Amino acid sequence: MAYRLVIGNKNGSSWSLRPWLAMRRAGIAFDEINIDLRAPDAKAQILKHSPSGKVPALLAGPRVIWDSLAILEFLAETHRHSHPALWPRLAAARAHARCVSAEMHSGFQALREHCPMDFVARAPKLELPEPVAADVRRIVAIWQDCRRRHGSGGPFLVGRFSAADAMFAPVASRFRTYLPNLAPYGDDGTAQAYVEAIFALPEMAEWEAGARKETQEAAGAKGAG
Numbered sequence: 001m002a003y004r005l006v007i008g009n010k011n012g013s014s015w016s017l018r019p020w021l022a023m024r025r026a027g028i029a030f031d032e033i034n035i036d037l038r039a040p041d042a043k044a045q046i047l048k049h050s051p052s053g054k055v056p057a058l059l060a061g062p063r064v065i066w067d068s069l070a071i072l073e074f075l076a077e078t079h080r081h082s083h084p085a086l087w088p089r090l091a092a093a094r095a096h097a098r099c100v101s102a103e104m105h106s107g108f109q110a111l112r113e114h115c116p117m118d119f120v121a122r123a124p125k126l127e128l129p130e131p132v133a134a135d136v137r138r139i140v141a142i143w144q145d146c147r148r149r150h151g152s153g154g155p156f157l158v159g160r161f162s163a164a165d166a167m168f169a170p171v172a173s174r175f176r177t178y179l180p181n182l183a184p185y186g187d188d189g190t191a192q193a194y195v196e197a198i199f200a201l202p203e204m205a206e207w208e209a210g211a212r213k214e215t216q217e218a219a220g221a222k223g224a225g
Helices: 014-026 042-047 068-078 091-106 109-114 130-153 163-178 190-199 202-224
Strands: 003-007 031-034 057-060 063-065
Touching: 003 014, 014 068, 014 163, 014 202, 057 068, 063 068, 068 091, 068 163, 091 130, 091 163, 109 130, 130 163, 130 190, 163 190, 190 202
Parallel strands: 003 031
Antiparallel strands: 003 057, 057 063
């Protein structure tokens, strides 16, 4: 099946990163449809592909799947016999990965608002409002629990890379940008090591190269204007 993935700007579109990373990591081929979310007609462009008017959206033949977690579930079902699988094979690890992915999908609004994804930036924050700090502490605890329970098979949340890691990759980016030291939020080194494991992925380097290219082109266009 031929796939096309509609995504936004790589420097800031955290939701776009999730299925993009999962598909790249799983070796699922696709073409990108890139939408500049800063363009005045961005929503009109997206609506040509997705009924929600938001990115990402996966175009799979006649189907449109327009939510990050739904895209991951669709791909996991469609490619359930592929290797590597998007969800863990073991039921306990799979249930845990789905729980933390769903919590990421619906939660952590304070962190999202206070620390928007700025993939190539480095802007450490010395203090956080308490609602944001609470989000960070909870994420650190999630990562520690996942690694303790299911992490023996590799450096990721449930050992090998899974859809759960795709869901949390934008958070790793936020931490790298704003919170390079996670110790004040309860980290015993586990969370920092996880961030490093995510950024050791060649696919993350590929995404970062795209983000840098986009930001440089935008800066050049602004300067020319």
